Amino acid sequence: MEAFFDLVKRVVESFGAFGLDYVFTGALAASYYGVPRTTMDVDVVVDVSDNDLRVKLVLALKQAGLLVDEKRIDAALMSGYRIATFEDNKSPYSVDVIFSSGKLEKRAGVVLGLPTFYQTPEDLILAKLRMIKATVPRERALKDEDDVRAILRFTEVDMETVKERAGRNNTVAILEEIVGSSPS
Structure with a gap:
């Protein structure tokens, strides 16, 4: 390292x-x-x-x-x-x-x-969502999904901005899936 x-x-x-x-x-x-x-x-x-x-x-x-x-x-x-x-x-x-x-x-x-x-954490989440969407098979994107969960858990994020821009990128469903599977 x-x-x-x-x-x-x-x-x-x-x-x-x-x-x-x-x-x-x-x-x-x-x-x-x-x-x-x-x-x-x-x-x-x-x-x-x-x-x-x-x-x-x-x-x-x-x-x-x-x-x-x-x-x-x-x-x-x-x-x-x-x-x-x-x-x-x-x-x-x-x-x-x-x-x-x-x-x-x-x-x-x-x-x-x-x-x-x-x-910014918002831009990073959106970039990760685009990578997840483009990754086939989806299992290869597990690190990116874990990154999004960790950012949401440990950083203050403007979720309205993320959701609005994810809508433009057609990645809202991926975001909702990740948010829904995150520990509270």
Whole structure:
């Protein structure tokens, strides 16, 4: 785990040094809001709404010790998928960068004693619901379901916002199923 924490620290420090607008998402954010769990990657959403930000991202990734293929970034930005994975050259871990085209909703927090930003719990729940919906067979989404339960249990969440936006994503039934199966 020391190598994982070292990677997270390098990402926070380099993204901060380059002034990137970013938020942690995925297992790291779910651990922050809910129950800690292990993962093999760091998931981070980054605003790359203009070319200057893309250049800063490349520099920040390199400074963090990640292996950067700029063609992979360009391909991801051109595709509808908008995600690229970068391997750490110092550990078996990787960083999944999800490219955003605008200002990010975020919540300030701390990781390893460093100030950082996390995806809001509402946005994280909605992202997890979309992943659950897309996962086949559904049993493969059990960690995501557990993450949603833990976030709802341990974090104050604006449920009206979550329900309204889940309605737009056609994930209300999944949300209701998870809420209905959660311990009181």
